[in-house]
Amino acid sequence: MRRSKRRGVKRERGGSSSAEEQLMRRVKNSQKRRGGGRYKNFLDTEKVADLQFWRPSKETHLFDIIPYKAGSQDIEVPEGEFAYTCQVRVHTGIGPNKRDRYVCLAEHFNRPCPICEDQEELRNEGVDDEIVNVLYPRTRYLYNVHVLTNNKERRKGVQILDVAANYLEDPITEKAQTFVRKKKKMIEKYTNFPAPSEEGKTIKVKIGTKTVPMGGKPTQIPDWAGHDFIDRDEPLSRKILKQAQVLDELLYVPTYEEVYDAYHHEGGDGDEGGTSRKSKSKKSKKDRGKKRKDKKTQKIEAPDAFGDEDELLDYLQGLSEKQLEKFIEKNDVDVDIDELDEEEIVEAIMEEFEGYYDDGGENEEEDEEEDDEGGEEDECPEGYEFGVDCNDYDECQECPEDIYDACYEAKHGDDEG
Numbered sequence: 001m002r003r004s005k006r007r008g009v010k011r012e013r014g015g016s017s018s019a020e021e022q023l024m025r026r027v028k029n030s031q032k033r034r035g036g037g038r039y040k041n042f043l044d045t046e047k048v049a050d051l052q053f054w055r056p057s058k059e060t061h062l063f064d065i066i067p068y069k070a071g072s073q074d075i076e077v078p079e080g081e082f083a084y085t086c087q088v089r090v091h092t093g094i095g096p097n098k099r100d101r102y103v104c105l106a107e108h109f110n111r112p113c114p115i116c117e118d119q120e121e122l123r124n125e126g127v128d129d130e131i132v133n134v135l136y137p138r139t140r141y142l143y144n145v146h147v148l149t150n151n152k153e154r155r156k157g158v159q160i161l162d163v164a165a166n167y168l169e170d171p172i173t174e175k176a177q178t179f180v181r182k183k184k185k186m187i188e189k190y191t192n193f194p195a196p197s198e199e200g201k202t203i204k205v206k207i208g209t210k211t212v213p214m215g216g217k218p219t220q221i222p223d224w225a226g227h228d229f230i231d232r233d234e235p236l237s238r239k240i241l242k243q244a245q246v247l248d249e250l251l252y253v254p255t256y257e258e259v260y261d262a263y264h265h266e267g268g269d270g271d272e273g274g275t276s277r278k279s280k281s282k283k284s285k286k287d288r289g290k291k292r293k294d295k296k297t298q299k300i301e302a303p304d305a306f307g308d309e310d311e312l313l314d315y316l317q318g319l320s321e322k323q324l325e326k327f328i329e330k331n332d333v334d335v336d337i338d339e340l341d342e343e344e345i346v347e348a349i350m351e352e353f354e355g356y357y358d359d360g361g362e363n364e365e366e367d368e369e370e371d372d373e374g375g376e377e378d379e380c381p382e383g384y385e386f387g388v389d390c391n392d393y394d395e396c397q398e399c400p401e402d403i404y405d406a407c408y409e410a411k412h413g414d415d416e417g
């Protein structure tokens with residue numbers, strides 16, 4: 001609720017300004033969007049059914065960002081003005097399976113949002129910031145892209161790219177802003193990379209993986225690096241421009257009740273008390289069993305302090321929710337505690353440490369990552385659950401195409417209703 005100032009507030013119509021001017025404004029304003037939250041289906045299944053989504057492979061890519069005229073659901077760009085990206089604020093981890101994602105009704109449509117309301121209430125009750133903050137919607141960026149890396153991609157025409165800010169929007173808008181020195185004055189200058197004319201730029205970016213320590217073991221995560229602008233010697237073709245989607249109109253707009261029910265798990269299968277923090281804490285109080293007595297006195301240990309998975313599990317089960325959060329933070333474990341109760345956090349941590357103690361703490365994921373040739377298509381390169389977690393994590397957007405497709409099919413073959 002804190003970000004209400006931006007909700008539904010559109011800047012004034014640009015009047016008769018040209019495409020170039022409008023896009024230049026978008027480039028400049030992009031800087032201001034920073035810090036609008038962390039990241040990320042919030043897209044209308046029917047509307048996107050026939051669209052091609054770009055899942056970049058690990059290599060150096062070249063692509064044009066194709067501008068379009070914003071529709072009525074853009075939170076940044078007035079309807080009818082040119083835009084090159086659509087910023088989407090999304091609540092994640094909702095619903096009985098914690099996999100539903102909804103556009104934040106407050107930020108997008110200036111309407112009451114049950115999740116933001118709950119967040120406000122929890123804040124007023126004095127609930128810890130760490131818990132309250134995970135309820136913020138996350139930011140994703142949608143683009144129309146024409147990939148020029150190879151003929152196969154080029155022939156696909158315009159594809160949709162859905163990606164977190166740190167992979168593309170932040171680096172390119174940072175790069176777009178430069179300074180020109182005129183005698184004693186430094187003058188700000190912007191590169192109008194999305195311009196449809198020759199002034200626009202082709203984007204170059206090297207997509208790969210990087211290894212970072214997570215939970216004490218090296219883990220590979222996607223890496224977009226070396227963002228660069230390549231001069232274009234011709235304007236975007238009319239054919240390509242025509243293929244661009246009005247990205248904001250692809251959003252799925254849920255009702256208040258729908259989000260409310262998903263968030264509080266009402267009308268669901270009644271598996272547990274809801275994803276909301278309140279119902280969670282009630283549940284976990286009830287469920288906190290035998291180990292409760294030692295919780296206050298447990299120290300936060302490193303995973304290497306334990307000999308095997310059983311020891312780690314024993315230890316984790318003795319920790320309070322707060323201590324588990326500390327454990328995750330301290331050991332940089334890739335677990336999003338958003339909407340999880342104590343037991344589920346322990347489970348999630350244990351998943352991260354699967355195989356950790358098997359051969360002296362060596363990373364198995366790395367090996368999986370290496371043999372890309374096939375056969376391992378039922379493994380998620382990020383360590384999430386193949387065929388289950390598809391599209392639920394930001395990394396999914398950077399998943400190699402073949403793995404993504406197989407994972408998507410595995411997931412939607414059985415659970416998409």
Ligand SMILES: [Zn+2]
Pocket residue numbers: 091103104105106107113114115116137
């Ligand atoms: Zn919201």
